[in-house]
Amino acid sequence: MVLTTIPIGVSAELPHENFELVGSDLEMVIALLNSSIRASENALRQFYEEDVPEANQHLSMASGILTPASQILTEIQGLAGSYENLSSLLPPFLQLQTKLGEWSSQEESLLLMRDDVVTASQLANLTDEDLIAAITAIKTVQSLIISMNRTIDDMLIPADEISALTVDAEHVFVPNELRPLIEQLRELLRLILAEIEALIHDDIPWALDPSGQERAFVLLWLADSRLYLGEPIIGGGYLYYNGSFRSGQSVHILMNSSELMTVTTGPTGAFSFVQQVPINASWLGSHIFVATATTPFVNLTSDAASLSIVLMPTTVRIESDETLLSIDEIATVSGTLVDVYGNPIANGSCRLVMDGSTLGVTTSEDGEFERSWTAQELWFGIHQVKAFYDPELPYEPSESNTVEITVSIPTAMTFRLFSEKFRPGYYIVGNGSLMANESDPLVGQRVTIYIDGVMIQNVTTTASGEFAIAIPVGDLERGTHVIRAAFQFKDDMWRYCEAEDTFIITSLKPGAYPFFPFFPGWEGSPLERFPYLFFGENAYYTWLFLLIVIAILVKAVQVRRAQKKRAKERATLIGGSSIDVFQEDIITGALAEGDKMFDSLLAHSPADPNGRIVWYYNSLITFLTRKRRISITDSMTHWEVAKLLKSLGFPGENVEKVTMLFEQAFYSGSILSDLDSLSMSVAMDGLRGRKAGGGAPAG
Structure with a gap:
């Protein structure tokens, strides 16, 4: 609902060289923050109208708007580093919401106490319980009025900061009504206090107790129950006897049974006081305050009020401009020391402890300090630094967060796989390198x-900083996977690095039975599944062998038909004779020709299939470089050779078949069969007979 009313068109107010990068996001942030201002203004108006539930709804809306604004700011700060003021946009809004939340709780309590006073004013006589309730309500009201005035002061600080915020020298959050609406709350407090004072003096039946005796009392209240050393004690009360609140009378304020001061009641019988707590350790601890007064009839003593005085909490925080150093770099640790209100503590004595060694520092007027170390001072490894603030009145000691600084030698890793796709039964093959300072090989890591x-x-x-992998595909599922190489288990002097790549498992693992009827198209695309039709893992090569046999048989049938036709013609001429004799001879001859072709492939090659396939592959490379004049260098991997041949127009299936068989024979350690070597030979024939560029087979 809120977002539909957000004004987006502010791009003209935000000229900047990086506007194209973050312009729309920054517009949205500014629009969201302005909407938060509107919601906060509505909450302040409702607070003035004493409608706390309605005000809380607007506060909830304002806080909810800040969440997406914070998320967007986090995303764009790194992208547009030149927007130096982006990090300062959100804190004032968060501070204002915090203080508005405090006000909501305080106003709710104030209105409840006013109701108690009103209830007392409507009674004909006050019982002892009614008297206690009325006095408690009056004390609470006076304390709340002081606290709420402080909250108003606290709210004005972020409100003014919001109005002063700029983006590219533009005040994008003005005009707004935050300051006047916050100041208006003081008027609300004056009105409520005046109403309660009137009830106290004119309407509450103080005069007689339930037995008909005249009442006399002195009432004492303190603004705080807990103070920090050096802060003021604020209090007050009322003096009542002889049927009225008495003016011009002396009231003695006692702390721990010793007189602290004497005050005089005003025209309404009220008195007030302020006592500055000295910065003295003797004031620390719990104290009991009472007020006493002497009347012509009786000496009066108030109920006791307790106050605890403690040291003011402090916060020391440190950060380092660099946490990851090379041996020739410098790290500077800076820190700030502030009190509980966020005010800087000047000339504060702090200790920086680096790896157990202590160094004293003193804060500046802004509560800041810093110290630098060279990486050579620290040396290789992980170093921890922490700051401590030693106790000095009126502050309590504190310790900072811990900052880790690592001194190490930069490392870099490269890593790549030889293929993007792998199939079950094969190996995931790749290599990489590990270097220090970008060029120095890391050996034996x-x-x-x-x-x-x-x-x-x-x-x-290895000695050249290289490494290689050959990992069985195993049970990896079909789909995309991420492989990562990490320099993880290392000495402290070396810096962590990693590299990763992705690969695809293209099909499921073949079935255990070679003739399991797995039809293409059941899973995946038909082209992916076709090689596994009926014959499992070696189907690709089996089908090639069958195609060769079929081709021989087809040729034999063609010869047979030709012979049969000629035989019929001769039979017609000579009176006819049977030609069935030729059928068996032709088929036998065709099969013999196929056997001769297979034997020729094995004539000069090694006996074992693995060695024979490697021998075939090397022969192919020699043929392509010498006969076809293809530029194949020794530094190229077999998959790079395959990619080159495909780009030149060689048949893709033959290229992949030759490459995969070579990888299996040379790298995986698998024991291949004669059928594999035969398939290798057939695929090579297809490559030898085709020129680069996709021409027709030679010969």
């Missing part, structure tokens, strides 16, 4: 490999 956050293995860097 342990690199930890994670997949999807789970640690898989540790590998060790």
Whole structure:
């Protein structure tokens, strides 16, 4: 509801070189904060009207608006660092909301106490219980009036800060009515106090007790029950006897049975006092105050009021401009010392403790201090620094947060996989490097490999700072995965670094039975599933073998038909004879030709299938570089060679088949079969017979 009324068009007021980066977000933040101001103004109006529930609804709205504004500011501060005042936008709004919340609680209590006074004024006679309730209400009212005036002072500070906020020299939060509406609350307090004073003097039946005897009393109230050393004691009360509040009478204020001061009642029988607490340790602790007065009839003593005086809390906080140093850098630790109200403490004695060594510092007039260390002073490792404020009146001691400073040698890691996609039964293959100072190899260091956050293995860097991995796909699910290499288990002198890559498992793990009828299209795309039709993991190569056999048989059938046709013609000429003899001979000959072709592939290659496949691959590379004039260098990986051949127009299926078989034979350690080597040979024939650019097969 609120957001629909937010004015967005403020971009003309915000010229800046980074406006294109954060302009719309910053407009939204300013609009949200202005809406928070409007809600706060409405709350202040309702407070003046003594409608606390309605005011609280507006306060809740104002606080709710600050949440998205804070989130947007957090997101854009890093992006637009030149907006130096972004970090100062939100704190005044948060402070104002805090103080408005305090006021809400105080006003609610004040209105309840006024109701108690009104109730007492409506009685014909006061019982002892009624008298106690009325006196308690009057004491609470007087204390609240003083506290609420302080809250008004506190609210004016963030209100003025909000009005003074600028973005690119523009006061984007004015005009507003915060200050006049806050000041108006003082008038509310004056009206309520005047109403209660009238009830006290004119309407409450103080004169007689239930037995008909005249009442006489002296009432004492204190504004606070707890003070900090050095702050003023504020109090007051009333003197009543002989049927009226007495003016011009002396009242003695006693603290711990010793007279603190003597005051004189005013025209309405009221008195007040202010006693500054000296900065003296003897004033610390709990104290009992009473008021006494001498009348012509009786000596009066008030009920006791207790007050505790304590040391003023302090806060010391430190931060470092750098927490991660190289050996030639400097870290500067700065700190601030403030009291409980946020006021700076000047000339305060603090101690900075770095790794057990203590250094004394003194705060400036602004309550600030700083100290610098070179990384060579600290040396390699993690160092902790903390600040302590030693006790001095009127303040209590405090200690700061801990700041960690790490001195280490920068490291950098590269990591890449040889392919973006892997299939079950294969290996995830990749390599990387680990360097110090960007160029110095880190030798013999342990690199930890994670997949999807789970640690898989540790590998060790070589003399050149390189490392390699070959991880079985195993039971990894189909889909995208993240693999990360981390320099985690290291000495303190080395800085942590990591690198990651993503890969895809393209299909499910093949079934245990090679002829399980897994039809393409059941899961995934048909092209992905086609290689697994009926034959499981080795289906791709099995189908190639079958295609070769089918091609031979087709050729044999064609020859047979031609021979049969000629035989029929001859039979017609010579009176006919059976041609069935040719069928078996032609098929047998075709199969023999296929056997000869297979035997020729194995003529000069190693005996075992793995070695034969590697031998075929090297022969292919030699052929492509020498005969086809393709630029294949020794530094290229087999997958980079595959990518190059695809880009030149070589058949993609043959390229992938040759590359995957070579990877299995050379890297995985798997034992391959003669069928695999035959498939390798067939795929190579397809590559030898095609020129770069996608031309037709040669010969």
